[in-house]
Amino acid sequence: MNILAMPSFVSSTAKRRSPARLQPEAVVEALKRHMHVNERRVRSGQHVYQSGQPFHSIYLLRAGSVKTCELAEDGRDQITGFWMRGDLLGVGAIGLNGYPSEATALEDSTLWQLQYSPVLAACLRVPELQMRLTAALAESIRRNRSWMLSIGTLSAEQRVAAFLLDLAHRHGRLGFSQRQFTLRMRRADIASFLALTHETVSRALSHLGRSGLIEIRRHEVTLLDSEALRRLAGARPVLH
Amino acid sequence: MNILAMPSFVSSTAKRRSPARLQPEAVVEALKRHMHVNERRVRSGQHVYQSGQPFHSIYLLRAGSVKTCELAEDGRDQITGFWMRGDLLGVGAIGLNGYPSEATALEDSTLWQLQYSPVLAACLRVPELQMRLTAALAESIRRNRSWMLSIGTLSAEQRVAAFLLDLAHRHGRLGFSQRQFTLRMRRADIASFLALTHETVSRALSHLGRSGLIEIRRHEVTLLDSEALRRLAGARPVLH
DNA sequence: CGACAGTTTGAAAAAATTCAACGGAAGTGG
DNA sequence: CCACTTCCGTTGAATTTTTTCAAACTGTCG
Numbered sequence: 001m002n003i004l005a006m007p008s009f010v011s012s013t014a015k016r017r018s019p020a021r022l023q024p025e026a027v028v029e030a031l032k033r034h035m036h037v038n039e040r041r042v043r044s045g046q047h048v049y050q051s052g053q054p055f056h057s058i059y060l061l062r063a064g065s066v067k068t069c070e071l072a073e074d075g076r077d078q079i080t081g082f083w084m085r086g087d088l089l090g091v092g093a094i095g096l097n098g099y100p101s102e103a104t105a106l107e108d109s110t111l112w113q114l115q116y117s118p119v120l121a122a123c124l125r126v127p128e129l130q131m132r133l134t135a136a137l138a139e140s141i142r143r144n145r146s147w148m149l150s151i152g153t154l155s156a157e158q159r160v161a162a163f164l165l166d167l168a169h170r171h172g173r174l175g176f177s178q179r180q181f182t183l184r185m186r187r188a189d190i191a192s193f194l195a196l197t198h199e200t201v202s203r204a205l206s207h208l209g210r211s212g213l214i215e216i217r218r219h220e221v222t223l224l225d226s227e228a229l230r231r232l233a234g235a236r237p238v239l240h
Numbered sequence: 241m242n243i244l245a246m247p248s249f250v251s252s253t254a255k256r257r258s259p260a261r262l263q264p265e266a267v268v269e270a271l272k273r274h275m276h277v278n279e280r281r282v283r284s285g286q287h288v289y290q291s292g293q294p295f296h297s298i299y300l301l302r303a304g305s306v307k308t309c310e311l312a313e314d315g316r317d318q319i320t321g322f323w324m325r326g327d328l329l330g331v332g333a334i335g336l337n338g339y340p341s342e343a344t345a346l347e348d349s350t351l352w353q354l355q356y357s358p359v360l361a362a363c364l365r366v367p368e369l370q371m372r373l374t375a376a377l378a379e380s381i382r383r384n385r386s387w388m389l390s391i392g393t394l395s396a397e398q399r400v401a402a403f404l405l406d407l408a409h410r411h412g413r414l415g416f417s418q419r420q421f422t423l424r425m426r427r428a429d430i431a432s433f434l435a436l437t438h439e440t441v442s443r444a445l446s447h448l449g450r451s452g453l454i455e456i457r458r459h460e461v462t463l464l465d466s467e468a469l470r471r472l473a474g475a476r477p478v479l480h
Numbered sequence: 481c482g483a484c485a486g487t488t489t490g491a492a493a494a495a496a497t498t499c500a501a502c503g504g505a506a507g508t509g510g
Numbered sequence: 511c512c513a514c515t516t517c518c519g520t521t522g523a524a525t526t527t528t529t530t531c532a533a534a535c536t537g538t539c540g
Contacts, residue, residue, distance in 0.1 A: 078389040095375035135335035137377040144384035149310045149318040152435040195392040
């Protein structure tokens with residue numbers, strides 16, 4: 001789903017890349033050339049959109065970070081993703097009248113608001129944009145499948161390890177440190193995302209810390225031995 | 241992801257529908273008018289495509305049923321979906337060189353093979369096709385999110401109940417009985433899909449049977465009290 | 481400073497998995 | 511067509527993992 005640096009996965013498919021990679025920034029340029037873009041700033045804790053709100057726009061996250069949460073009528077909810085620069089939000093609402101989920105800023109963030117009908121129009125005129133949007137949707141599907149694989153096959157601690165590696169990787173792609181970063185979300189959010197309880201996540205993090213694989217203090221993480229983390233998470237070492 | 245009868249979810253979002261519903265069959269017609277379609281028959285147990293195979297085509301399932309499976313390099317695997325008439329397969333490969341997952345027929349099935357470049361070309365000429373494809377991708381994303389919600393918030397038995405209701409619902413949309421149908425997949429496949437073991441699925445089915453909510457004999461299911469099943473699965477009663 | 485949301489940890493309980501055994505159905509090969 | 515094998519499903523019991531409940535601790539924000 002990341003327009004600026006696709007693709008990234010928790011596992012497996014990282015190698016099979018697009019034949020014709022598009023320059024990410026070029027696409028961003030193209031977007032601005034072909035349609036009006038409204039910049040929107042959202043403060044930490046505020047909603048980008050809420051469940052049920054009429055759907056008009058998708059959002060390109062330009063700075064900050066955002067979580068998305070799926071809500072059931074009976075009150076159950078589930079974090080469905082954590083997003084950073086370059087990620088596209090609200091695409092799950094395409095084809096519906098309203099957003100089926102909500103998006104909340106995890107820190108002060110800025111987004112480009114892209115009204116969906118102009119996007120469609122632009123896609124018709126600019127094949128590259130269409131390809132890009134479609135590819136972004138497909139990547140989002142792969143990301144989900146990869147998550148399903150993790151949840152279905154890994155233990156609690158393995159999931160937490162995989163989660164940290166995923167965050168690290170996405171951080172790295174955006175030019176930030178792959179070793180050290182801030183967990184912008186609460187333990188309970190991680191827990192929901194990983195289909196665990198917040199206590200279990202806390203224990204897993206503590207245990208990874210005691211084992212010397214990571215250092216964690218509150219929201220600051222350092223991956224001390226990402227090789228071991230990868231082994232733990234069941235992935236073959238990534239060579240590149 | 242179902243081209244013939246979107247959308248369907250395990251939960252929540254079923255009400256927020258597309259403003260301009262497109263006639264499903266009309267889209268199928270349009271497809272045939274605008275590009276060459278190769279019909280392919282696959283026998284039960286055979287692959288539609290395999291992980292790593294070069295990606296050229298997506299598939300529209302016309303008859304039968306298919307399961308898709310995500311594979312990790314270390315041997316872990318995970319069923320990511322069960323598909324029936326009208327469902328679009330292989331879209332996860334868009335933007336990649338090869339399929340990241342594999343699709344296996346659960347019974348003798350027939351599919352339309354749609355080479356992807358003509359699909360793209362057709363989408364550029366026919367806005368309706370583009371909308372349809374994009375909407376199908378978006379629906380697939382929602383389906384995944386809905387699955388995440390179920391896995392993250394429901395117990396084993398609730399997941400099995402939700403699974404049966406989902407199958408029943410999709411069956412119903414295609415004009416088959418919503419009350420009685422055949423589970424084409426093995427217990428182990430259901431288990432993988434629901435992030436459980438096959439023993440747990442077996443026990444859950446037996447227990448639902450003993451409780452009088454369903455009748456199950458091997459692969460034949462009858463939903464005796466789908467209202468109670470819905471309550472069990474945590475959903476509000478669907479009114480219509 | 482004080483309240484509070486969020487985190488950590490421990491102990492008990494519950495849920496699901498693992499291991500093991502059995503039975504039946506389907507498929508294979510004589 | 512039958513014997514045999516293999517795969518799949520079911521069930522029970524033991525074990526493991528994760529959750530639940532409870533309490534204490536910490537950093538942040540009025």
